[in-house]
Amino acid sequence: xxxxxxxxxxxxxxxxxxxxxxxxxxxxxxxxxxxxxxxxxxxxxxxxxxxxxxxxxxxxxxxxxxxxxxxxxxxxxxxxxxxxxxxxxxxxxxxxxxxxxxxxxxxxxxxxxxxxxxxxxxx
Numbered sequence: 001x002x003x004x005x006x007x008x009x010x011x012x013x014x015x016x017x018x019x020x021x022x023x024x025x026x027x028x029x030x031x032x033x034x035x036x037x038x039x040x041x042x043x044x045x046x047x048x049x050x051x052x053x054x055x056x057x058x059x060x061x062x063x064x065x066x067x068x069x070x071x072x073x074x075x076x077x078x079x080x081x082x083x084x085x086x087x088x089x090x091x092x093x094x095x096x097x098x099x100x101x102x103x104x105x106x107x108x109x110x111x112x113x114x115x116x117x118x119x120x121x122x123x
Contacts, residue, residue: 027061028107029075029098039097040090049085053078068108072116079120 033051036042042050057078064070079098083091095117102113 027058027065028105029061029078029101030058031097031101036094040086040093042090046085046090050082053081053085056081071108072112075113076116076120079117080123083120083123 031054033047033054036050036054037047040046040050057074060074060077061071064074075098079095082094086094099110099113099117102108103110107113
C-alpha cells in the first residue's frame with residue numbers, strides 16, 4: 001500500500017511539473033500579482049492597478065504568442081503602464097525582473113528588449 005502511494009505521489013509531481021512547464025512556455029512573462037506585490041513592495045493603491053496590468057499582459061501574450069513584433073508591442077505597452085503606476089525604484093526592479101525572465105527563457109534578443117526598455121524610459 002505504501003508503494004502504491006509513493007508511485008502515485010511521484011506520478012502526481014511529474015504531471016504537475018509537465019503542466020507547469022507547458023504553461024510557462026505558453027506565457028513567457030508570467031508572474032503572479034501576489035509575487036509582484038511582495039517583490040516590489042507595492043502600496044495598496046498600486047496593487048489593484050498592477051493586477052489589472054498584469055492580467056492584461058498575460059492575456060495579450062496568449063493572443064500574440066509566436067508573433068515577435070506584436071510581442072514587442074505588448075511588452076512595451078506593459079512597461080509603459082507599469083512606469084505610470086510604479087515608483088522609479090519599483091519600476092527599475094520590475095525591469096530587472098523582465099530582463100532576467102527574458103534571459104532565463106530566451107524569449108527575445110536581449111538587445112531588442114533593452115531597446116524597448118530604453119524607449120519606454122525615455123517617454
